[in-house]
Amino acid sequence: MRSLIPCLLLIASPAAAQQAADVPGDPAQWFAAQENAAEAHAPDLESLRQEVLDRARWSTTTHACTTLTRIDPYGLQPATADRLVSEGLKAGAFVGAWTFYARTDCAETPLLRFLYIAEKNGRHLLLVVNRGEAISTPSQMRETSKLAAKAAWDRAKQQQPMCEVTTVGMRQTRIAAADGDLSPMQFGTRFAGGWSEAWDFVACGRRATVTVRFDADGKGGASARVTEVTLS
Numbered sequence: 476m477r478s479l480i481p482c483l484l485l486i487a488s489p490a491a492a493q494q495a496a497d498v499p500g501d502p503a504q505w506f507a508a509q510e511n512a513a514e515a516h517a518p519d520l521e522s523l524r525q526e527v528l529d530r531a532r533w534s535t536t537t538h539a540c541t542t543l544t545r546i547d548p549y550g551l552q553p554a555t556a557d558r559l560v561s562e563g564l565k566a567g568a569f570v571g572a573w574t575f576y577a578r579t580d581c582a583e584t585p586l587l588r589f590l591y592i593a594e595k596n597g598r599h600l601l602l603v604v605n606r607g608e609a610i611s612t613p614s615q616m617r618e619t620s621k622l623a624a625k626a627a628w629d630r631a632k633q634q635q636p637m638c639e640v641t642t643v644g645m646r647q648t649r650i651a652a653a654d655g656d657l658s659p660m661q662f663g664t665r666f667a668g669g670w671s672e673a674w675d676f677v678a679c680g681r682r683a684t685v686t687v688r689f690d691a692d693g694k695g696g697a698s699a700r701v702t703e704v705t706l707s
Contacts, residue, residue: 495695513571
């Protein structure tokens with residue numbers, strides 16, 4: 476079966492609300508059933524180490540690393556409620572998906588987040604999602620990143636009006652704050668509470684830090700909005 480990745484990546488667009496996929500019946504029960512069925516397909520991170528290193532070297536997110544010789548993957552957790560993943564599960568293209576982090580020996584990119592997708596045909600996809608920590612799901616981050624990049628560009632253009640949008644690139648991410656009532660991770664997402672993430676961009680030769688606020692919608696999705704942009 477043809478992978479859904481290219482199509483879904485193309486149609487994703489930034490929006491104020493990143494809703495979870497529309498799944499049959501009760502979402503929590505559906506996510507749980509899919510997660511249980513996928514358990515046998517979960518990757519062994521130690522066995523995956525060389526492929527993770529190769530993928531990190533190939534990724535444009537590590538282009539500033541002069542050397543990348545060591546990588547230590549850890550923190551495997553299901554990504555069942557991620558919208559891209561859920562759509563693939565519904566379509567019968569995927570059997571499961573997981574995110575994990577990997578520490579590297581590159582000072583510029585010390586931490587990467589990956590998405591591993593087990594496909595129905597027995598193959599798998601391994602994608603670099605971002606550099607740094609995040610609470611947002613890969614789909615939530617992807618769908619918000621254009622909005623955040625535009626905010627970074629707009630702010631940087633105030634200093635350099637002739638700056639082109641092609642100068643904008645996303646760099647490090649980090650968790651800026653988490654509400655006291657933020658629910659635990661379940662199926663790869665949060666169902667209650669809110670949090671903020673700080674995303675660094677290079678825009679017009681400047682570093683622009685965009686703070687994005689996420690609020691869980693109770694269904695596995697979240698609303699997102701830019702709350703602050705600073706230049707340094």
